[in-house]
Amino acid sequence: MVKFEQVTKKYGKHQVVKGLNLSVKKGELVTLIGPSGCGKTTTLKMVNRLIEPTSGRIFVNGRDIMEQDPVQLRRSIGYVIQQIGLFPNMTIMQNITVVCKLQGWTREQCMHRAEELLRLVGMDPKLYLDRYPTELSGGQQQRIGVLRALAANPELILMDEPFGALDPITREQLQSELKKLQEQLQKTIIFVTHDMDEALKLADRIVLMKDGRIIQAAEPDEMLRHPADEFVTSFIGKDRLLRSPDEVFVEEVMHTNPVTIESYRGLAEALERMRKRRVDSLMVVDNKGVLAGIITIRVVQSNLTTGGPVSNYLSPPPAAVTVGQTVRQAVHLMAEQGAGYLPVVDEKNRLQGLMTRASLVDILTDVLWPDIKENGEPTAAAGKEEDR
Amino acid sequence: MQVLQKSLDYIAENPAQFIGTIQEHLFLVLVPVAMAIVVAVPLGILATRYHWLEKIAVSITNIVQTIPSLAMLAIMIIVGLGLGNKPAMTALFFYSLLPILRNTLIGIKNVDSFLKEAATGMGMTNLQLLLMVELPLALSVIMAGIRTATVICIGTATLAVYIGAGGVGTYIVRGLQLMQNHLLLLGVVPAAVMALLADYLLGKIEYLLIPRGLRAENK
Ligand SMILES: Nc1ncnc2c1ncn2[C@@H]1O[C@H](COP(=O)(O)OP(=O)(O)O)[C@@H](O)[C@H]1O
Ligand SMILES: [Mg+2]
Numbered sequence: 234m235v236k237f238e239q240v241t242k243k244y245g246k247h248q249v250v251k252g253l254n255l256s257v258k259k260g261e262l263v264t265l266i267g268p269s270g271c272g273k274t275t276t277l278k279m280v281n282r283l284i285e286p287t288s289g290r291i292f293v294n295g296r297d298i299m300e301q302d303p304v305q306l307r308r309s310i311g312y313v314i315q316q317i318g319l320f321p322n323m324t325i326m327q328n329i330t331v332v333c334k335l336q337g338w339t340r341e342q343c344m345h346r347a348e349e350l351l352r353l354v355g356m357d358p359k360l361y362l363d364r365y366p367t368e369l370s371g372g373q374q375q376r377i378g379v380l381r382a383l384a385a386n387p388e389l390i391l392m393d394e395p396f397g398a399l400d401p402i403t404r405e406q407l408q409s410e411l412k413k414l415q416e417q418l419q420k421t422i423i424f425v426t427h428d429m430d431e432a433l434k435l436a437d438r439i440v441l442m443k444d445g446r447i448i449q450a451a452e453p454d455e456m457l458r459h460p461a462d463e464f465v466t467s468f469i470g471k472d473r474l475l476r477s478p479d480e481v482f483v484e485e486v487m488h489t490n491p492v493t494i495e496s497y498r499g500l501a502e503a504l505e506r507m508r509k510r511r512v513d514s515l516m517v518v519d520n521k522g523v524l525a526g527i528i529t530i531r532v533v534q535s536n537l538t539t540g541g542p543v544s545n546y547l548s549p550p551p552a553a554v555t556v557g558q559t560v561r562q563a564v565h566l567m568a569e570q571g572a573g574y575l576p577v578v579d580e581k582n583r584l585q586g587l588m589t590r591a592s593l594v595d596i597l598t599d600v601l602w603p604d605i606k607e608n609g610e611p612t613a614a615a616g617k618e619e620d621r
Numbered sequence: 622m623q624v625l626q627k628s629l630d631y632i633a634e635n636p637a638q639f640i641g642t643i644q645e646h647l648f649l650v651l652v653p654v655a656m657a658i659v660v661a662v663p664l665g666i667l668a669t670r671y672h673w674l675e676k677i678a679v680s681i682t683n684i685v686q687t688i689p690s691l692a693m694l695a696i697m698i699i700v701g702l703g704l705g706n707k708p709a710m711t712a713l714f715f716y717s718l719l720p721i722l723r724n725t726l727i728g729i730k731n732v733d734s735f736l737k738e739a740a741t742g743m744g745m746t747n748l749q750l751l752l753m754v755e756l757p758l759a760l761s762v763i764m765a766g767i768r769t770a771t772v773i774c775i776g777t778a779t780l781a782v783y784i785g786a787g788g789v790g791t792y793i794v795r796g797l798q799l800m801q802n803h804l805l806l807l808g809v810v811p812a813a814v815m816a817l818l819a820d821y822l823l824g825k826i827e828y829l830l831i832p833r834g835l836r837a838e839n840k
Contacts, residue, residue, distance in 0.1 A: 283742055308744030318739030322757040322832030331753075332743050365834025381743075391742075 234259040234389060234421040235280060240289035242275050242445075249275050251445040252289070259388070262415055262422040264432040267442035267468075273425040276442070277391050280423065281307045293389060308332055311382030311390035311420075315397045317374050319366035325351075325377055326362040332385040350380040354410055370504075370530045371511020372403035379411065383418070392424045396431065400512040401488050401589045402574050408434055429469060430591040433457075441465055481560045486593075487577045487586035493518050496525050496544035503533050503543050516550070516576060517543055522583040524576055526550045553578045556585055563588050627803035628810075643811055645706075646788035649781060650774045653710045657717030658767060665725025665763075666751065675726065682719035690716075690777045694784045709781035716777060717770035724766025728759030760830040768823035775816045779808065789815075 235257040242250040250272045257263050265273045278284040279291060282303045291298050298306055319328045327334075329350055330343035338346070348358040354376050366374055375395060382390050396404040412435055415422065426432055432439050433453045440450040449461035460466040492510040494503050496517050503515055507530050514529040526547030536546055553576040554563045567575055567590070577586040632639045668675035688696070693715070697708030732755050740750045782790035789808040796805030828836075 278742075281742055283738065304744050304746055306744075307742055312739065312742040314735060314739055314742070316733075316735040316739075318733075318735050320736065320740070320754055320758075321834040322754070323834070331745075335744055335749065365832075367834050 234261070234294060235423065236292040237276075238290045238292070240276075240279065240286050240291060242272070242279065242284065243287045249445050250279075250286075253445075253447060255440060255447065255450065257421060257423060259421055260419040261437045262420075262424060262435055263438045263440055264424045264426055264436040265440050265442060266426055266429065266432045267448075269427060271442045272445040273427075273442060274393055277393055277423060277425050280389075280391055281310050281312060308335055308385065309387050309389070311385075311387040313375075313378050313382045313390065313392040313395040315394040317366075317371075317378045317398075319374055319377055319381070321366055323365075324362065325364050325366070325369070328366065328377055329380050329384050331381060336385055346384055347380075350384060353414070354380065367508070370403075370507040370513055371399055371509075372407060372513045373530070374511070375399060375407060376410070379407075379414075383414075383420075387420070389421045389423075392422060394425055394427065397426070397428070398511060400492055400510055401587060401591060402514065403512050404431075405573060405589055405591055406513065411435065428591075430594045433594060434591070441468060479559050479561050482556070483554050483558050483560060483563050483575075483577050483588055484556045484585065486560060487588050488592065489586045491516055491576070491584065491587040493584060494528070494543055495520060496547070497542050499542060500533050500537055500540060500546070503528055504530075504537065507533070515543075516584055516587075517547055518584050521581075524550050524553065524578055524582055524584045550576060553582075554588060555580065560593065564593060567593070624802045624806060628806045631803060631807060639807065642787065642789055642791060643815075646775075646778055646790075646811070646815065649706060649709060649778045649786060649788045650713065650771065653714035654717050654767065654771050654774055656714050657721055657770060661718045661721035661766075662725050662763060665722045666729065666756075668722070668726050669729045669755075670747075678722060679726070682722055685715050686719045690780050691783065694780060698784055704785035706781075706786045708784055709778065709786035712781070713774045713778060716773055720769040720773070721763070721766040724769075725759065725763050728762030728766075729755045731762070732758045757832055758835075760832075761827050764823065764827040764830050768820060768827060771819050771823060772816050775812060775819060779812050 235255075237253045237255040240250060240253040241248065253276060255263075265276060267273055275284055279286050280293065280298070282298060285299075293301075293306070293310070320331070323331070326344065326347045329347040330338065333343050333346060344362075347362060351358045351361055356373070356376065361369075361373075366377070369377070378395065379392075382392075396407050399407065408431060415435075424432075424435060436453055438450060438452055439456050441448045441456070443464060449456060449465050451459070451461075456465065457469065460469060492506060492512045492515055494506055494515045494517055496519050506515060507513065514527050517525045517528055519525050525544065526549055528543050528546055528548065532546050532548070533543075551572050551574070552566055552570045554566060556577060556579050563575055566572075567588070573590060575588040576584055577588055579585050664674075664678055668678050685693075690712075693712045694709065697712050698704065702708035702711055729751075736754060736758075737750060740754045745753065778786075778788050779790035779793055781788060782794050789811045792804050792808030793812075794808075796802065796808060
């Protein structure tokens with residue numbers, strides 16, 4: 234579907250992509266991952282010719298992209314960016330179907346397509362079609378960003394850290410949704426990230442880059458089992474791998490900066506924070522920092538006209554773990570509750586942080602694939618049976 | 622109070638002349654502003670596409686703006702446009718260029734670069750990018766430039782009488798020459814009212830041109 238042949242990009246003397254060779258199969262989701270500045274974005278943008286390679290060739294569907302009209306090429310490729318980039322002057326409906334319109338679809342066709350896509354991610358078309366992007370939370374905005382890329386039915390989609398600016402909970406939700414969409418639609422996706430958890434969760438194949446070169450390209454499993462070198466091992470997170478979930482405490486792996494709101498605040502403020510921090514729900518705390526409950530964007534939006542403090546609209550808080558509990562306990566609780574995340578509180582029930590499934594992946598890889606450790610301890614292997 | 626009464630009496634005696642003068646003033650202002658829009662907006666757009674043009678256009682209009690109003694009117698005569706409305710309107714046209722050009726340029730340049738990149742990356746042509754994204758998002762800023770230009774011109778046009786043009790400036794000059802305050806008022810008050818009114822109305826239009834999706838934020 235996409236093939237890079239000896240692709241190089243230079244800025245002046247500075248070579249940012251160095252003789253890259255890669256082929257991406259149809260229906261495959263490949264993540265480009267690596268430290269900041271290693272050339273991921275440059276590599277991605279060369280595919281839709283936002284950046285032109287200095288040398289080498291890139292083929293999409295067997296055709297050399299340099300021999301195609303860039304405008305037509307881009308319309309046939311979906312593109313999602315970290316800053317989301319919805320057009321503020323257009324409604325959600327217009328945003329979703331921008332590319333359709335460029336391709337000359339009628340208004341009815343566009344409308345129909347927008348409704349279909351919104352339903353696909355569980356957003357009510359009646360509620361959202363005529364809204365403007367700023368009226369949506371960050372998570373909702375990026376859902377629309379993904380739908381916009383899907384709208385004209387491209388076979389290939391490029392995503393540049395699409396969930397990078399979202400908060401942990403929303404990010405995981407969108408990752409799950411993307412994975413589901415991908416299973417249904419079987420698009421070919423090149424997905425840039427710098428988050429190994431994200432790569433592990435989504436990728437059919439992980440391409441790890443450093444200084445403009447590919448260090449290793451392998452399926453997630455394979456990469457964890459047989460990291461090509463020291464750099465790969467350290468990028469996966471060597472030190473995380475050396476401990477068992479009984480030795481790691483939740484406060485070590487939690488996100489320490491969850492998005493909260495004080496219970497006396499108004500709904501408008503809640504909406505504002507959801508928008509700013511790009512989340513779909515907020516932890517509500519009282520004036521002592523004690524966790525009082527949660528409030529979701531749905532509740533906020535449907536009660537915005539009634540108003541009043543968020544304390545009037547609380548849902549009970551999800552089960553929480555306490556500082557000092559181990560990761561193993563957190564995993565059990567999470568499984569028991571079917572929860573996507575757990576608040577972490579101190580002994581006085583004051584909110585300290587947030588455990589997410591992503592933060593657990595770090596720990597679990599340790600238990601599930603003990604052989605990537607340098608001196609694998611048998612205790613970890615034993616833990617494997619129990620944890621399943 | 623007496624002065625005011627005399628002014629009102631004058632209007633009552635010469636209603637057609639008074640209204641005609643105001644109409645002439647508006648004509649003197651609106652035609653050059655309209656022409657400046659026609660020239661400066663496209664020029665501003667082109668300047669966002671060609672860096673060399675941006676430099677040239679901005680420097681020239683900047684220089685024009687620093688020429689004092691009376692000197693500018695004098696120049697119009699020197700370059701051979703003669704006396705009357707034509708040189709006055711030409712001068713006002715030049716004065717209107719800078720605010721409109723500058724705001725068009727800034728309005729478009731200030732559109733977030735990631736929006737432009739998203740638009741291009743999705744397959745918009747340069748023209749589609751301009752019409753679907755850049756202009757809608759820059760429109761209120763461009764309008765603000767037009768508003769500034771109009772208000773400046775309404776004031777400057779009162780000087781145009783010195784080179785033989787009409788407008789409410791005629792009352793001011795006559796008032797000064799004859800030491801008649803009531804005539805002075807007939808020039809000064811309408812000029813001020815026109816400027817305020819234009820500012821208000823164009824401000825309203827400017828607000829309406831802010832894309833609906835952005836208005837809540839700008840409040
Ligand atoms: N327009 C540019 N001019 C010069 N250098 C650039 C330009 N764009 C990117 N670079 C450099 O290229 C390298 C790779 O950038 P990028 O592909 O954005 O990295 P990544 O997405 O992996 O963080 C960086 O060192 C960056 O400074
Ligand atoms: Mg990048």
